[in-house]
Amino acid sequence: xxxxxxxxxxxxxxxxxxxxxxxxxxxxxxxxxxxxxxxxxxxxxxxxxxxxxxxxxxxxxxxxxxxxxxxxxxxxxxxxxxxxxxxxxxxxxxxxxxxxxxxxxxxxxxxxxxxxxxxxxxxxxxxxxxxxxxxxxxxxxxxxxxxxxxxxxxxxxxxxxxxxxxxxxxxxxxxxxxxxxxxxxxxxxxxxxxxxxxxxxxxxxxxxxxxxxxxxxxxxxxxxxxxxxxxxxxxxxxxxxxxxxxxxxxxxxxxxxxxxxxxxxxxxxxxxxxxxxxxxxxxxxxxxxxxxxxxxxxxxxxxxxxxxxxxxxxxx
Amino acid sequence: xxxxxxxxxxxxxxxxxxxxxxxxxxxxxxxxxxxxxxxxxxxxxxxxxxxxxxxxxxxxxxxxxxxxxxxxxxxxxxxxxxxxxxxxxxxxxxxxxxxxxxxxxxxxxxxxxxxxxxxxxxxxxxxxxxxxxxxxxxxxxxxxxxxxxxxxxxxxxxxxxxxxxxxxxxxxxxxxxxxxxxxxxxxxxxxxxxxxxxxxxxxxxxxxxxxxxxxxxxxxxxxxxxxxxxxxxxxxxxxxxxxxxxxxxxxxxxxxxxxxxxxxxxxxxxxxxxxxxxxxxxxxxxxxxxxxxxxxxxxxxxxxxxxxxxxxxxxxxxxxxxxxxxxxxxxxxxxxxxxxxxxxxxxxxxxxxxxxxxxxxx
Numbered sequence: 001x002x003x004x005x006x007x008x009x010x011x012x013x014x015x016x017x018x019x020x021x022x023x024x025x026x027x028x029x030x031x032x033x034x035x036x037x038x039x040x041x042x043x044x045x046x047x048x049x050x051x052x053x054x055x056x057x058x059x060x061x062x063x064x065x066x067x068x069x070x071x072x073x074x075x076x077x078x079x080x081x082x083x084x085x086x087x088x089x090x091x092x093x094x095x096x097x098x099x100x101x102x103x104x105x106x107x108x109x110x111x112x113x114x115x116x117x118x119x120x121x122x123x124x125x126x127x128x129x130x131x132x133x134x135x136x137x138x139x140x141x142x143x144x145x146x147x148x149x150x151x152x153x154x155x156x157x158x159x160x161x162x163x164x165x166x167x168x169x170x171x172x173x174x175x176x177x178x179x180x181x182x183x184x185x186x187x188x189x190x191x192x193x194x195x196x197x198x199x200x201x202x203x204x205x206x207x208x209x210x211x212x213x214x215x216x217x218x219x220x221x222x223x224x225x226x227x228x229x230x231x232x233x234x235x236x237x238x239x240x241x242x243x244x245x246x247x248x249x250x251x252x253x254x255x256x257x258x259x260x261x262x263x264x265x266x267x268x269x270x271x272x273x274x275x276x277x278x279x280x281x282x283x284x285x286x287x288x289x290x291x292x293x294x295x296x297x298x299x300x301x302x303x304x305x306x307x308x309x310x311x312x313x314x315x316x
Numbered sequence: 317x318x319x320x321x322x323x324x325x326x327x328x329x330x331x332x333x334x335x336x337x338x339x340x341x342x343x344x345x346x347x348x349x350x351x352x353x354x355x356x357x358x359x360x361x362x363x364x365x366x367x368x369x370x371x372x373x374x375x376x377x378x379x380x381x382x383x384x385x386x387x388x389x390x391x392x393x394x395x396x397x398x399x400x401x402x403x404x405x406x407x408x409x410x411x412x413x414x415x416x417x418x419x420x421x422x423x424x425x426x427x428x429x430x431x432x433x434x435x436x437x438x439x440x441x442x443x444x445x446x447x448x449x450x451x452x453x454x455x456x457x458x459x460x461x462x463x464x465x466x467x468x469x470x471x472x473x474x475x476x477x478x479x480x481x482x483x484x485x486x487x488x489x490x491x492x493x494x495x496x497x498x499x500x501x502x503x504x505x506x507x508x509x510x511x512x513x514x515x516x517x518x519x520x521x522x523x524x525x526x527x528x529x530x531x532x533x534x535x536x537x538x539x540x541x542x543x544x545x546x547x548x549x550x551x552x553x554x555x556x557x558x559x560x561x562x563x564x565x566x567x568x569x570x571x572x573x574x575x576x577x578x579x580x581x582x583x584x585x586x587x588x589x590x591x592x593x594x595x596x597x598x599x600x601x602x603x604x605x606x607x608x609x610x611x612x613x614x615x616x617x618x619x620x621x622x623x624x625x626x627x628x629x630x631x632x633x634x635x636x637x638x639x640x641x642x643x644x645x646x647x648x649x650x651x652x653x654x655x656x657x658x659x660x661x662x663x664x665x666x667x668x669x670x671x672x673x674x675x676x677x678x
Contacts, residue, residue, distance in 0.1 A: 216375055217408035219395040221422035222473065231421075235412045 206240025328381030606672030
């Protein structure tokens, strides 16, 4: 009888140890199972980003690459240029105009894709089932073709001897060809064309869920067409508009191929400017700091998106 | 007492699809809906009642005919220019607006002043007892609460006519009964003309001042609940409103009183002046509660065999097969159960309460 009690206690503490061991075992297994994903995240996402970040604080090498002398020069160079004679800092007008062009063209691209995307998405979402699939399929077809090829197709349309100018001259609308190529307009047309599907798809998803009986309720409560659009439809499909805007704005901002092909050398956007630093510019640190700078702009846009979407869902 | 007409439907037809081959949802319908009345459009699904309601709201345009509101033709007016509001079957509350904002929507669109909007919204919230929920979103409300908000939203602009499209169909039975009484109270309090669409005959009987029974794009009968229940114009109305027994026979003499021969040599006499001529086939209707059972050899009664007795709480349904072969249901108080002769297989005498038998067509 006397020995029974300690035995029971031992058994109890034993089970505690076992439990702790099982817990440790579980933790280890969880780490092991998530290791591939973690490795991919570290190598694929964080690693390159860290390299870029480190490079942005180094001195440019003579021919390319970096010398391992830490400096903030690359970050200063984003906004300022050092006068070659008296070494004073002045605003880098050329850089600022590139940033401004990038943001302006990206915002305009977003606006244009909303204006064209909303009716398109509305049209598709209001078709009967089978037709809807067909139209959605058409929207996704451009994704099958290389971006460069599509951009050259646009070039073929808008160049001086291209389809558009030829037809306009034949119809007698204009006497001499419109110079569209190598202007901001050309870049805008190209980007709006390339990114339109990215606007249409989230808009379609939002409109497809829209309860069209609400339109009748709006009419019934004395709202005319415009008021129904403004007060009922737009607020409800707003998450789709915001999502589409992010999907269009972010890649527009970093666009490289389209401004390169349609804008020529002069109408650079950030993407081309960064490429320049890693190529002819031979200023890898500046290229790196510009990349991080671009990333920050995108993050601001995403923060806006998160705020806009959470505000929408918790109205009270 | 004369009645002012709120809505006049003048020979309205609606054909969906091509005029020749399309679906005829309404066929030359005319009806006057009086001011301040609770008017119900009753009928089975597909009878055209909702189409008629949507036409008054302005969501459908008639193929033929005209609709007048307070004496002016509104057939061509868009919904947002008609002083008519709708409580939708799905409620159709704006999901991005709070309860208070939903209720204020119509007033804002009418360009009312801020103070008036605020006051009316508060008044409507009180009317439907939703003050505590003013800041909620529709998704945070129960079905019954959403229903009340939909009602408040439609009443807020004080429309000439309020249209209700089966607004209670999504509620459970207890809540539905409660809302029926509340709806009737609100109609009386506000003095607004209500046009109510339902397929539920009990709902229609409980709430309406007048009912229009519809089937296949036609209005079959318009009258008070009592008229329609006790004096159904035809076999469809008699069968759709409440329960009815139908007996087929042939007119022996047009009368009055008319004498009708049923099968099996049985005969009935009815005190009516509008019987078809002798020799014509005829259908008689009688409510189960007006079928009286007695001894099988009682004078002047038909006889039938009891085939089934079903207990329903306060009363019982007694199924009989008459000697003529016709089936008949009698509703009798449960207190009579166990009475001698009232058992399955027994022969009972069947007679009818005075005035209960009606000729409802051939």
